[in-house]
Amino acid sequence: MTTEPISGPTRDDFQSSNHVRWCPGCGDYAILAQVQRTLPELGIPRERFAVISGIGCSGRFPYYMNTYGFHTIHGRAAAVATGLKASRPDLSVWVATGDGDALSIGGNHTMHALRRNIDINILLFNNQIYGLTKGQYSPTSEVGKVTASTPMGSLDRPVWPLSLALGSNATFIARTIDREPKHMVDVLLRAAHHKGTSLVEVYQNCNIFNDKAFSHLTERTSKDAEQLRVEHGKPLLFDKGRKGIGFKNFQAVIIDVEKDGLDGVAIHDEQGPVAYHMAVAELRHPHFPTAIGVIRAVDGPVYDERMTAQIDLAVKKKGRGELKALLAGETTWRVHTTLDA
C-alpha cells in the first residue's frame, strides 16, 4: 500500500516544455490554456491523449501539449486522427485545426469525419484569415476582404462551418469564443464527453492580420446584445434576458421580452431537428445575435465502436482466424513428386 495522496493531473501536467511561439496577443493562447484546463477534468490518464494538427497557426498546438502529439500536413489532420482512433479506440483523440486547414484544403476530410461520427474532437480555430502565410483571406472571410492576395477585395462568399457540419450529418456542433474562457471550458467538456465526432468552432482573434473580427461579441459594450448563449431546455434569450429569438415560417424573429413576454421565444433543444439547429447556427451580426454554446448534441452510431463490433461479430461467427487456415484457403492440392532442389 502506498500512502500517496490521490490527486489527479492538473493543467501543469499538460503543458509541454516547448516555448509557445504564437504572436503575442493571439487568441490561440487562450484556447491552449482552456484545453489544458479541460483535459485534466476528464479522468483519462495523460498518456491516453493524442492531439493531431494540420498546417497553419493551429498546427503548432500539439507541440505545446504534453500529450502524444502529431503535427501532420495541411488539411489532413482529421484523416490521420480517423486512422488513429479507428485503430486505437482506447485513446482520446483531439484535432486542432483552422478555417483554412479544415474548410479549404481539408474540407473533404472534415465533412467525412463528421458523417462517419468517429469519436474524435475537432477544435476549429476560426479567425477568418490565413495567418501563417501572412494574411490572405480564408474561406470564412467576409466578401470584399482586402488582403495581400485580394487588393480589390475578395470575391468568394464564405462557408459557415457549423452549417457545413450540419449538412454533413454531424452529431455534435458547438461554438465558443477565445475571450470567454469559462464558456469554452464548459463547451470543451461537453465535446469531450460526446460519443462521436464533436466539432467546436472557436472564434479566435488574429490580432495581426484580422484584428477585432469578433469584437462585437467580446467588447463589454456590445457583447450582451450580440451573444446568444444557448442552453438545452432554456429559452433563446439575449441582451440580459430582455430579448429573445423565435421562429416564424423558419425565419428567426427578435422578440421584445419586456413588452411581449416569453411567448414565442424558442426553447433550445440540442436534440431538435437539423433545420432548427441550422436556423440557430446561422443567426449572425448585424441583424441577429450570434449563438454560442452547444447547438446540437444527438446520439448516433459511432464509427470506431461499430468497426470493433464488426470484428467481434466476425470472430464470434467464424472463430478467431488462424494463420494455417488463412494460408490454406479453401481449395488445395498436394504435389508428391519432388524436384531436385
Add this chain to the structure above:
Amino acid sequence: MSATENGSTPTGGKQHKTLDAVVIRFAGDSGDGMQVTGNQFTTTSALVGNDLATMPDYPAEIRAPAGTLGGVSGYQIQISNHDIYTPGDRPDTLVAMNPAALKVNLRDLEPGATIIVNTDAFTDKDIERAGFVGDPLKDDSLKNFTVLPVMLTSMTHTALADSPLSKKEKDRCKNFFALGVVYWMYGRPLEHSREWIKQKFAKNPDVVSANILALEAGHAFGETAEIFDTRYDVAAAKDVREGTYRRVTGNEATALGFITASQIAEMDLFLGSYPITPASDILHNLSRYKHYGVKTFQAEDEIAAVASAIGAAFGGAIGLTTTSGPGVALKAEAIGLAFMVELPLIIVNVQRGGPSTGLPTKTEQSDLFQAMFGRSGDAQLPVLAAATPGDCFWMAIEATRIATKYMTPVFLLTDGYIANGAEPWRIPEVETLPDLHVKFHTEVEGFAPYHRDPTTLARPWVRPGTPGLEHRIGGLEKADGSGEISYDGDNHERMSHLRAEKLERIARDIPDAEVHGADKGDLLVLSWGGTYGSVRAGVELAQAEGLAVTHVHLRHINPMPANVERLIRSFRRVLVAELNMGQLHFVIRGKFLVDADLLSKVQGKSFHVREILDRIHTLLGVGSSAPHHA
C-alpha cells in the same frame, strides 16, 4: 449452319494427342462470364496438377455496349506438364463467344490455331458491329485456322428446354456450355465446377441445375460431335516442388501476405484505401478477414486513405495503403510526412498504364520513377517489386519487415498483370515464415523520439498510451536525437544524411539477387516486377541455344542487392527489359555509369517470350531461330 452440319451424330473415333503445354483464351462480351469461365478452367487445371499461369484482360467499362470491340473481355491461360513462367505468348485455342471477340483476338493467333466460335452470335448486325466486311465464318478469312463452329446459344437453350428460367437467364448459362466443351477437349473433370456452381448459386436451385446442365451438355457435345475429332492430354506437372498448393492471384497473395505479416508480428493490421483499378481487390480481400482482426477503412479519397494508415502507424499498428499510380500521386505529400516522422507505412502500388487515368485495366511498370523520386525534398525510400502472383505474398511480408524494423515508409510495386493473373502457389509452412516481432519502446529513462538504433538507425516506436513517453512528432525538421523542432542548417544536413544512410543499412539486410545463369558472360538481362516470367522464359530459350546470357530479376530495387553491381560489371553487355520507356534503365545507367541497352514496351501488355529472345539475338548478333512456344 444447321445442327446436322455441326455433326452432332456420335462417331466414337476420337484421336488423343499428348501436349506438353497449351495456351487457351476465352473471349466474349464483358457480360458473357468469360472471367468466371477462365477462373473455373484455371482451378480445375490446378487440381489436375498442371502448372499454369493466367492473364485476365478486361475492358475499363463495366458493360460496354454488347457486341462492340470495346466490350470484349478475355482470359488467357497456359497449362503445362512442366514448370512454366507465363500465360503464353499466343493462344493455341481461342473460344470466341461473338464476332467482336473473334475480331479483337484474331491478330494474336498463329496460323494453325484452333478457334471455337459461337455461331449463334454471328448475326449480320453483330458481324457489322465487330467491323467485319461479310461473315468471316463464310468467307476464307479464317482459312489458316481450324474453326470449330458451335451453336453455343441455341444448344444451351435446347439443353435447358425443361428449365423454368427465362430466356435471358438461359442465355447466361452458355459460358458453362462453352466451358464443358473445352473441358472435354482437354480431358478435364467436371467435379470442381459442379461444386462451385452449387455453392455460388446456392440460393437459387434453378440456376444451379441450369448451369450444371449446360456444363454437362457442353461436355457431352464435345464427346459426340464429329467436328471435335481430337482430344488433348496435358499431364500433371512433375518438376514442381513437393507440397500443398493453392491457386492465388497477385492481389489475393498481397492480402494474404499482409495478414500473415500482422499475425507473425502479432500486430494489428490497418488498411486505409480508396477504390481504384486494379488495386481494389486487395481492399475487397482484406475486408473479408475481420476475424483475423484486420481493420479496413474505405476512405473518402486517396489522401485520407494514406493519412489514416499513417495515423494507425502512429498508434502502433501496421499501416497499409493500397492504390494504383494516380492514387500514389495524390498520396505523395503524406508519404513524405511518413518519411520525415519515420513511421512504418506500406504503400502498395498495383501499377497500370499511365500517365493520368491512362489505361486503368492494362498493365505497365511506369511508376518506378514515382516510387523512387515522387516526393518533395531528399526522400528516397525503400522500393520493392513482386515478381509473380505468388511472390506478392512474400514481398508483402518483406515490405512489412523493412518498414517496421527500419521505421520507414516502404513502396511495394506490383502491376495489373500479376495482380489479376493467377498461378499455383505452394503454401508455406508457418514455421518457415520470418520473425517480424516488433519491440515497442517503453523505457522512460533516456528516451528521445529521434534517438536511433545504432544498427538500423530506426528511431524508437512508442505506442501512445505508454506512460511517461508522451512526445510530439511532425513534418517540420527535427533536431537529431531530441526531436525538438530545428531550423538549424547543420542539423538538417545531418538528418538528411541519416535518413539516406538508413537505405544503406537496409542494403546489408536484404538477400542477393537470384542469378539465373552463369555469373559472367556476354549479356546480362535485368528485369524487375511482374515481367519475371516472360524474361526468365526468354533467357532460358537463349541459354538452351548455348548463348552466354544470364537473367537477374530485381525484387529489391531501392536499395539494390549487394551483388547487382558486381554482376553488371561481369558481362559484356547489359539489357534492361521493362514495361515503360526506360525507368530502371535510367536508374541503372545513373547508378553504375554503365551503357545499358533497353527493351521497352508500353502496349498495356507484358512481354512476349519471343520479344525477349529476339532482342537477345539482336544484341548478340545471332540470326533469328524458328518460332518457339514458351
